[in-house]
Amino acid sequence: MVGDAWGLISDVHGNYAALEQALRLLEQAGANRLAFLGDYLGRGDSDRCIAKIRALADIAIVGNRDLDWQDRVSLASREYVLGLPRTAQADQLLLSHGDSRLTPSLSTSQINRQFARVWPELERHSARLWAFGHSHHARVWRRRLDGEGPVLVETECVPIDAAAYYCINVGTTGLPFPGKGGPSVALVDFARNEIRRIPLEQG
Numbered sequence: 620m621v622g623d624a625w626g627l628i629s630d631v632h633g634n635y636a637a638l639e640q641a642l643r644l645l646e647q648a649g650a651n652r653l654a655f656l657g658d659y660l661g662r663g664d665s666d667r668c669i670a671k672i673r674a675l676a677d678i679a680i681v682g683n684r685d686l687d688w689q690d691r692v693s694l695a696s697r698e699y700v701l702g703l704p705r706t707a708q709a710d711q712l713l714l715s716h717g718d719s720r721l722t723p724s725l726s727t728s729q730i731n732r733q734f735a736r737v738w739p740e741l742e743r744h745s746a747r748l749w750a751f752g753h754s755h756h757a758r759v760w761r762r763r764l765d766g767e768g769p770v771l772v773e774t775e776c777v778p779i780d781a782a783a784y785y786c787i788n789v790g791t792t793g794l795p796f797p798g799k800g801g802p803s804v805a806l807v808d809f810a811r812n813e814i815r816r817i818p819l820e821q822g
Contacts, residue, residue, distance in 0.1 A: 624649045624807070624808040625809075626641075626652065627804060627806070627807065628654070628804050629657060629658065629751070629752025629753070630682070630753070630790070632658055633659070633663030633664055633668055634792065634794065638792060639671075640819050640820065641819060645804055645817065648806050654678040654679070654709065655672050655680070656714060656717075657680050657703075657753075658683065659682070660689070660691065660700070661794065666692055666693050666695075666696050669692070678707045680703055680705060681700055681701070681716065682718065682753070689701060711747045713740065714750050714751070715749070717751035724737065724740050725737060725740055727754045734760065734769055738784065747779075749787065750807065752788065755790060755799050756788055756796070757788055757789060757803045759772045759777050759785060760772065761785055762784045762785075763783045764783060776813055776816075779812040790804070792819065802821060803818045
């Protein structure tokens with residue numbers, strides 16, 4: 620899968636219009652693979668979102684809201700989300716939703732701990748990038764292999780350095796929170812060796 624451009628979508632929360640916009644923008648950006656990082660269900664059209672994700676996903680993992688809302692959707696949607704894994708991997712890209720109840724070592728709780736439990740997980744999986752959602756706040760951190768960091772990288776396009784690890788919060792597609800920036804998706808492009816945050820328009 621080296622050379623692929625992965626479109627990363629998280630925290631749709633039933634917002635079908637935002638999901639369609641995210642897919643369109645990722646296609647325009649050159650994504651040829653799609654990974655969905657959980658929390659598909661919410662107050663919008665959850666079943667329609669699941670049908671679209673099920674049809675398009677190269678990888679999909681479960682989120683905490685999917686478990687919390689499983690009784691509010693169709694049987695087909697429920698069976699789909701309950702059958703999803705908690706983590707997945709595509710070559711050097713390790714994926715989780717980011718909720719500590721699902722993956723304690725690969726969760727947003729690690730942000731304030733300098734990602735102490737994340738680095739051993741990346742090494743164990745022979746991965747260099749961890750992508751997640753859950754907190755609805757898109758950001759990228761870099762830690763060089765020589766031990767420097769982690770450092771928050773403030774630009775929307777981040778070069779992938781062969782001598783560094785990366786933690787990527789892709790933000791939310793469908794439910795932006797005040798003070799955490801607008802909705803967004805992310806592109807991890809291994810052909811161009813870059814990570815890009817792609818903002819969505821708020822409807």
